[in-house]
Amino acid sequence: MDYLFNSCPEIEEIKEDLQNNRLDSAAEKTQQFVNKQNNVPLNIGITGESGSGKSTFVNAFRGITNSDEGAAPTGVVETTSEVTPYPHPNYPNVTLWDLPGIGTTRFPADKYLKLVEFEKFDFFIIISETRFRENDVKLAQEIQKMGKKFYFVRSKIDNDVRSEKRSQREFNEETTLAQIRENCIKGLQKQDFETSQVFLVSSFDLHLYDFRLLEETLERELPEHKRNALLFAVPGVSMEIINKKKEALQSQIKYYALLSAGVGAVPVPGVSLVADIAIIVGVVTKYVFAFGLDIPSLKRLAQTTGVPYEDLINVIISPLAATTITTDLIIKVLQSLGSTAALIAAEEGCRFIPVLGIPLAMGLSFTSTYRILSAFLDMLANDAHRVFKKALGLNTSV
Incomplete structure (x- = not known):
C-alpha cells in the first residue's frame, strides 16, 4: 500500500511534519489536502x-x-x-x-x-x-x-x-x-x-x-x-438528488481512508489520530454542506418553503447536522461508536509490535476511517431525507 503514498507530495509533507512532531502543521496540511478535492472549477x-x-x-x-x-x-x-x-x-x-x-x-x-x-x-x-x-x-x-x-x-x-x-x-x-x-x-x-x-x-x-x-x-x-x-x-430538491449525492460521497471515502492509512505509516505513537480527526472534520463538513444541513441552508429552506426553522431542526437526529463540525464534536460522537473506538485503540497498540506493527496500524487506520465516514454519511443522508420530507409536508419517516 505504501507505494500509493510515496507518489503523493502532500502525504510526504504530512509525514515529515508528524515525524518532527509538528502536529499543528500536519493537521493543517491534512485539512488542505481534503479541501483540494473540492476545487474543480x-x-x-x-x-x-x-x-x-x-x-x-x-x-x-x-x-x-x-x-x-x-x-x-x-x-x-x-x-x-x-x-x-x-x-x-x-x-x-x-x-x-x-x-x-x-x-x-x-x-x-x-x-x-x-x-x-x-x-x-x-x-x-x-x-x-x-x-x-x-x-x-x-x-x-x-x-x-x-x-x-x-x-x-x-x-x-x-x-x-x-x-x-x-x-x-x-x-x-x-x-x-x-x-x-x-x-x-x-x-x-x-x-x-x-x-x-x-x-x-x-x-x-x-x-x-x-x-x-x-x-x-x-x-x-x-x-x-x-x-x-x-x-x-445543486440544491437537494428531490430524493433522487439526495441519494445521488450520498452515492458520490460514498465513492470518495476510500481515498480519505487511504490518506489516513498513509499517515498511519508514521512510526510515532499518538499522532496519527490528530491527522485522522482533521480528515474526518473536513469530510463531514463537506457532507453537511452537500446535503444542505448547515444552519444558513436550513434557514433559507425554511424561508422558501414556509416551514418553520424549528420544525426542520426537530426532525434532525444526528448530532452532526445544524452545527459547526469541530474536533471536539467528532471525538464526542466517536466515543458513542464503541466498535470503531476499539479499532482506533487497537491501531495505537499495534505500533509497539516489532516489524509488523506499522503495517497493521495502517490497515486498522484505513478500516476505522472508512467505517467512521460511512457511518457519519449514513446519519447525515438520513437527516437530509427527513428534512426534505418535512419541508414538503410529507411523512418524515425514512
Whole structure:
C-alpha cells in the first residue's frame, strides 16, 4: 500500500511534519489536502433576454433567496448590465455567471459571445419567460458552432400554472405543462432550430416541474471530473438528488481512508489520530454542506418553503447536522461508536509490535476511517431525507 503514498507530495509533507512532531502543521496540511478535492472549477453562463428571470434562477440554483446577502439583483426591468459572477455560498469553485440580456444596446446579438468571454464557460442556460425569440436562437446557433453545450429553460412556470388554473373550468396541470413545452419547441422549430427538449422551471419551486430533469441532463453531459462539482452544489430538491449525492460521497471515502492509512505509516505513537480527526472534520463538513444541513441552508429552506426553522431542526437526529463540525464534536460522537473506538485503540497498540506493527496500524487506520465516514454519511443522508420530507409536508419517516 505504501507505494500509493510515496507518489503523493502532500502525504510526504504530512509525514515529515508528524515525524518532527509538528502536529499543528500536519493537521493543517491534512485539512488542505481534503479541501483540494473540492476545487474543480465549474462556470455556468445564465443568459437570455432581459426580464426573463435569469437573476432569480441564479439565486435559486445557489440555494439562496432574492433578498439574501450576495444575491443577484432582481426586478421587473433589466438589472444585469455586465457579466457578473456569483459563486456558490458553500462551493466557491462553482460559479454562476449572470449575463446581460442578449440584444440590449450594450450587448447586441452579433457580438454577444465575444463580449461575455464565451471561452470561460462550461455550458450555457438560455432562459425565457414566454417563448424563445430570434436572439435566443441566434445565441444557441453560435454556441453550437463553437462546440459547447446549451440548454433552453422556460422560466416562471408557476405563474403560468396559476393563470391557467384560474381561467380553466377543468384544469389539468400535466396537460398545461405539455402544451407549454410543445409550444416552446414548435416556436424554436419555426425559427429553423431543431430541438426536442425544453426544461420547464419555477425558480421559486425547484422541486416541481423539470429542474430535476435539467440537473440529470447537465450531470450526464458534463465531463466526468466536473460532475461532482455540479452535483454537490445543486440544491437537494428531490430524493433522487439526495441519494445521488450520498452515492458520490460514498465513492470518495476510500481515498480519505487511504490518506489516513498513509499517515498511519508514521512510526510515532499518538499522532496519527490528530491527522485522522482533521480528515474526518473536513469530510463531514463537506457532507453537511452537500446535503444542505448547515444552519444558513436550513434557514433559507425554511424561508422558501414556509416551514418553520424549528420544525426542520426537530426532525434532525444526528448530532452532526445544524452545527459547526469541530474536533471536539467528532471525538464526542466517536466515543458513542464503541466498535470503531476499539479499532482506533487497537491501531495505537499495534505500533509497539516489532516489524509488523506499522503495517497493521495502517490497515486498522484505513478500516476505522472508512467505517467512521460511512457511518457519519449514513446519519447525515438520513437527516437530509427527513428534512426534505418535512419541508414538503410529507411523512418524515425514512
